[in-house]
Amino acid sequence: MDNEVSRTHGWLVTIQRRGVIYRKHFSDGVHGGKQKSFAAAKVYRDEIIANYPPFSMREYSNIVKKNNRSGVVGVCRYCASETRDMPEEKQRWFWVASWPLPDGRRKRVKFSVKKYGEDGAFNMALTARKDALKKLEGEFDPGAVRRKPRRRSKAASQASA
Structure with a gap:
């Protein structure tokens, strides 16, 4: 999140699990820069996912x-x-x-x-x-339908043939 008007710079983590929304902002200024705030945001995200795994x-x-x-x-x-x-x-x-x-x-x-x-x-x-x-295995991925598989170019498919 980089918003010059409100002088907000940082990363926002939002995860929903079983009806509960976990949301936390990681400010670049508080964490000592963009890379450090990003690293802190990833740690938080990984903790939430570990403690509250997605639905199967x-x-x-x-x-x-x-x-x-x-x-x-x-x-x-x-x-x-x-x-x-x-x-x-x-x-x-x-x-x-x-x-x-x-x-x-x-x-x-x-x-x-x-x-x-x-x-x-x-x-x-x-x-x-x-x-x-x-027979159903794996985790639920609500975005799977929106992410269409990438089509290979004709050159790439001919090279592998």
Whole structure:
């Protein structure tokens, strides 16, 4: 943070863990310069991360959201969009299971109510999600989707071939 108007120079660490925000400013003047304040900020950040590790993917995947209507995290009832405006007997309904992938994308599988029945489709969605979460490893990274993998140039991919 370098703000000439307020004469504020330093580093700001902000980390949120389980609803608690840890925030601390490290002034260049107090710590004896930009490098020393940066080093102090990194020490503080590392302490917070060590004491309050991020959610595991499995923990994050089991948080009940406010808009949950099925009663089960990651399982919802869904009407196919192309049939939504049709009469009820022509609508196509599904139970959908979804879960996060390590790269931040989501995997979804749907089970037809018409084909498997209401309870059958719901139970299949539950089982699919439960099985997928057993395989889920690693920490939750909320920024993973925004960070797209870098594309290699044609020259780089031809050189490695």
